[in-house]
Amino acid sequence: MPNFIQSMIEHPKLWLLARCLMVLLFLLSGFAKLIDVEGSFAEMTAAGLHPAWLFNYASALVLLLGSYFVLFDRALWFGAGMLAVFLLLTILIVHQFWRMDAEAAKLSMYFAVEHLAVIAGLMAMAMASHYRKLLSQMRAGVWA
Template identity: 30%
Template sequence: MRVLGGLERGAVLDSPSWVATLLRQPWVMPLFRIGLVSAYLIGGVTKLLHFDAAVAEQVHAGLHPGWLWAALAIFVEIAGSLCIIFNRFTWLGAGGPAALTVVAMLVANSFWRLEGVARFIALNNFFEHLGLIAAFVMVTYLASGERRSRV
């Protein structure tokens, strides 16, 4: 498969010319990688600056010991985000936040235990998180394609 600027050639060729031109710009993929991890990066830094609140958040979600889960979340959110932003060890950088997101989905968005409006909100959050996990898979795929195209 030939990769062009991190995107499969067919994907670019199947797009209108203005879309293909935009996607070929060197700043596009870095910008979208930053966008993808922005909530994780900001969340990790905020947890680091307010560690007591991060511990309380983990305990509230039923994760014990809270300090360990908070420290793990901080490391995964910051280190994983930086791996994705700098496009290095992307598979690892994406895997960490994806795994953390799975835990969050199962612990904080367990819609199957709720009813009414709470179920509706948790169901939406669950599938929004599932979309983020899919985006982490896609960014890993694109990064591996970029490396293959340079060889």
């Protein structure tokens, strides 16, 4: 790998940018659930989740709290896990393409596959966080 690429990959600002981009969708969704309460309640009701208010605010809490952990690289593995489980549950509850007819199934399958890709990104981010910390410890001579 060229040195300039290695320097970019190891740079703290690129790591911050990656975390910001990863949580952008989750933050926007979490805040939307708090701002557009009526619309969010309607989404929960359409998905068959009752009481809608409980699922709406629980979703907002998971989205915002998980984003916090990832964004600030504090127990990033935990935040990534929260968001990954949220996405997996969304596939199982909302995007049940295997139970739908043609066009609806196609769209839901696309969302499900997209969610799986984001889950993979969250897993990779948790791994990167772990190895960045190990590398930092090694460089500081604090290898445990």
